[in-house]
Amino acid sequence: MIPQPKGAADIVLDDVAFTYEDMHMLFDVTMKAGGIISVMGASGSGKSTLLNLIAGFERPDSGRVLIGGADVTDMPPSARPVSMVFQENNLFAHLTVEQNVGLGRSPALRLTDADRVEISDALARTGLAGKEKRLPRELSGGERQRVALARVLVRDRPVLLLDEPFASLGPGLREDMVDLVMAVHAERGMTVVFVTHQPEDARRIGGNLLFLEHGRVVAEGKTATFFGKDGPEAFQRYMGTGGASA
Numbered sequence: 001m002i003p004q005p006k007g008a009a010d011i012v013l014d015d016v017a018f019t020y021e022d023m024h025m026l027f028d029v030t031m032k033a034g035g036i037i038s039v040m041g042a043s044g045s046g047k048s049t050l051l052n053l054i055a056g057f058e059r060p061d062s063g064r065v066l067i068g069g070a071d072v073t074d075m076p077p078s079a080r081p082v083s084m085v086f087q088e089n090n091l092f093a094h095l096t097v098e099q100n101v102g103l104g105r106s107p108a109l110r111l112t113d114a115d116r117v118e119i120s121d122a123l124a125r126t127g128l129a130g131k132e133k134r135l136p137r138e139l140s141g142g143e144r145q146r147v148a149l150a151r152v153l154v155r156d157r158p159v160l161l162l163d164e165p166f167a168s169l170g171p172g173l174r175e176d177m178v179d180l181v182m183a184v185h186a187e188r189g190m191t192v193v194f195v196t197h198q199p200e201d202a203r204r205i206g207g208n209l210l211f212l213e214h215g216r217v218v219a220e221g222k223t224a225t226f227f228g229k230d231g232p233e234a235f236q237r238y239m240g241t242g243g244a245s246a
């Protein structure tokens with residue numbers, strides 16, 4: 001079981017409306033502190049927008065975003081208690097691995113000895129020891145995402161948002177990376193929201209699942225239930241399996 005998190009935070013989207021041209025989205029959903037939640041849905045259903053509203057890269061037309069009970073609707077992304085990992089371009093190309101991780105401690109890279117110890121621990125934890133001085137272009141795609149996760153560890157924020165972070169990696173490596181996210185979650189107990197197109201990622205993660213259609217959450221609950229024979233109909237249609245997949 002996940003230890004009771006000290007710093008985890010509930011995420012609440014309270015009647016959050018958001019529009020892109022003719023795409024009207026409405027999110028009214030609570031994600032429990034310390035949970036791990038997969039977000040699935042067809043392309044264009046609003047998964048990235050949901051994360052961007054939590055992170056503050058998009059502002060609601062109406063409604064409120066609360067994190068840990070605090071209303072963050074008007075806060076810029078940098079002030080929110082959130083880390084985010086994208087599919088790519090998480091790193092600064094001209095900075096070394098350890099500098100990229102160090103940014104999670106100090107945006108100006110003014111690092112104390114204690115920060116350096118934390119950075120070195122995070123690099124060891126994510127399997128990057130010995131690669132500290134490399135530039136991002138000298139790493140594989142999987143290693144670059146490990147650097148992004150090491151930065152999450154040193155930032156130590158109560159919410160971690162992942163937007164298809166391993167979509168460009170092959171299946172075996174993706175499994176390893178999902179396991180690393182789960183290990184980070186087990187260690188820190190932050191609230192993790194993981195957008196994925198891959199059913200096997202969601203199954204591996206377990207926890208809860210939000211399923212989106214046309215800018216709304218149309219089903220939510222335990223991930224295991226989604227993949228069972230009584231999974232929500234909309235999800236079964238999306239999977240095209242009529243229910244449980246192998």
Ligand SMILES: Nc1ncnc2c1ncn2[C@@H]1O[C@H](COP(=O)(O)OP(=O)(O)OP(=O)(O)O)[C@@H](O)[C@H]1O
Nearest residue numbers: 020021023041042043044045046047048049050197
């Ligand atoms: N910057 C934008 N300007 C206009 N429309 C946008 C913009 N970004 C997204 N949209 C539209 O908003 C809707 C939701 O997009 P979003 O990226 O959140 O979906 P998604 O579920 O993450 O898709 P994918 O799985 O393809 O990444 C889509 O209809 C998309 O075309």
